[in-house]
Amino acid sequence: MQSAVPRPPTAANLTGRNPQLLWAPRAWLGGDAAAHWAEGVCLEVDASGHWKAITPGVHTPPAHATVLAGPALPGMVDAHSHAFQRAFAGLAERRASDADDFWSWRDRMYGVALRTTPAQLRAIATQLYLELLQGGYTQVCEFHYLHHQPDGTHHPDPATMAWALADAAQDAGMGLTLLPVLYERAGFAQPSLRVDQRRFATTPGFVADLQRSVQRSGRALLHAGVAIHSLRATSSQSIAALRAEVGDTDLPIHIHVAEQIQEVRECLVAHGQRPIAWLAAQGLLDARWQLVHATHTEPTEIDAVARSGAGIVICPSTEANLGDGLADMPGWLQALVPMAIGSDSQVCRQWAEELRWLEYGQRLQLQRRNVAAAPAQGQSATAARLFDAAIRGGGPAAGFARWGLRVGARADVVVLNDHAPGLLGVPASHTLDALVFGCDTPVVRDVFVAGQAVIREGQHAKQAPVAAQFVAAMDALWHGAVLE
Numbered sequence: 001m002q003s004a005v006p007r008p009p010t011a012a013n014l015t016g017r018n019p020q021l022l023w024a025p026r027a028w029l030g031g032d033a034a035a036h037w038a039e040g041v042c043l044e045v046d047a048s049g050h051w052k053a054i055t056p057g058v059h060t061p062p063a064h065a066t067v068l069a070g071p072a073l074p075g076m077v078d079a080h081s082h083a084f085q086r087a088f089a090g091l092a093e094r095r096a097s098d099a100d101d102f103w104s105w106r107d108r109m110y111g112v113a114l115r116t117t118p119a120q121l122r123a124i125a126t127q128l129y130l131e132l133l134q135g136g137y138t139q140v141c142e143f144h145y146l147h148h149q150p151d152g153t154h155h156p157d158p159a160t161m162a163w164a165l166a167d168a169a170q171d172a173g174m175g176l177t178l179l180p181v182l183y184e185r186a187g188f189a190q191p192s193l194r195v196d197q198r199r200f201a202t203t204p205g206f207v208a209d210l211q212r213s214v215q216r217s218g219r220a221l222l223h224a225g226v227a228i229h230s231l232r233a234t235s236s237q238s239i240a241a242l243r244a245e246v247g248d249t250d251l252p253i254h255i256h257v258a259e260q261i262q263e264v265r266e267c268l269v270a271h272g273q274r275p276i277a278w279l280a281a282q283g284l285l286d287a288r289w290q291l292v293h294a295t296h297t298e299p300t301e302i303d304a305v306a307r308s309g310a311g312i313v314i315c316p317s318t319e320a321n322l323g324d325g326l327a328d329m330p331g332w333l334q335a336l337v338p339m340a341i342g343s344d345s346q347v348c349r350q351w352a353e354e355l356r357w358l359e360y361g362q363r364l365q366l367q368r369r370n371v372a373a374a375p376a377q378g379q380s381a382t383a384a385r386l387f388d389a390a391i392r393g394g395g396p397a398a399g400f401a402r403w404g405l406r407v408g409a410r411a412d413v414v415v416l417n418d419h420a421p422g423l424l425g426v427p428a429s430h431t432l433d434a435l436v437f438g439c440d441t442p443v444v445r446d447v448f449v450a451g452q453a454v455i456r457e458g459q460h461a462k463q464a465p466v467a468a469q470f471v472a473a474m475d476a477l478w479h480g481a482v483l484e
């Protein structure tokens, strides 16, 4: 097989580019049919950076095609990210007192949030987005609540921190769905935020205005939706007001829903129902809603979400790191609820490991193997079922009607290095199985976003300067800080 390095981007913006043709020796094609490996696939990109035509069975690459150097997968959506927490990864893994849980972790994380400047956020996020691209993600949903100046007053441009994230995504060449967060109180019974949450305070009007100004910017690869921090952090009236601001538009609406048992108990006291049950009973849920950390649920809540068309977002590495608990993955899969994955606190930046831990948590809990597989439905491959679920769930979570290797979707593709140790000698039919369960070294070779190569042979063109800026930001952020 001929190998070739993907050609460099032809233009910085996405309009007016020449259409181009990629050819993959094999590609994971889904669409309306069951996903499968197809041999000899021509992938034609239109001038707007979307797939114009996808044609399998072309066993000799056309003369003018860019030949991809390995198996091709659709890009993955990282459906839940707090970019600034990349500066905290690995720095909260010590326990100095008897108790350490989600809430004590959160108090320490706020210390980072209070110090981060716009320039530091941009440096941290750019490093993160490079790593996410190298981990096979091509779109990230930022659940963005770090808005204001350290004293809590608005920046002269209230969207300053949002632009820092948008600039980071643009520098990295990654798609971004920015989700400004409604965040107004410290708990169900609290009238306002804590002092150390002062940078997060928003109203429905602020969130809607920020969403609109991001969308109006017209930047390439930049989209916006809205988010509600959680039921504990927002009043019913404000949720209704934000819902009214969104109206009938098709914006994604994300919410942290049931990450901790404690918030489920408090919701029962405040609203008389568990969080998902309450959202469903209010008639709020529809296909735009994304329930992040749908961890603590009753079967009736899963049924209600399935009826509504809403999706869920699971963040396996973070939920493990924070001791949140395990979602009812078999229940969600059986109910055919769209299920995306997220990197959340950034302790892991590659989707293959997220899917591995999603399955391993269930195996450890249930003392069974291949929990996600569904042989009765002809889906005996665990990795393929999880991967397809995350691809199908990721598109709507990021606000896309079409996602993946499908005509009309953005032309994102991830090319695997089939010379990586974990893939060596693996039959083509088992590439995804080995990728998720048998690889512990990087396997992503090249990544294209909107038809443009952003990762080549595992490297990003700006990798060295971005890393240097990240290190400088970390030095400034942690200089003099007391690490437990």
Ligand code: ZN
Binding pocket: 080, 082, 143, 256, 344
């Ligand atoms: Zn979160």
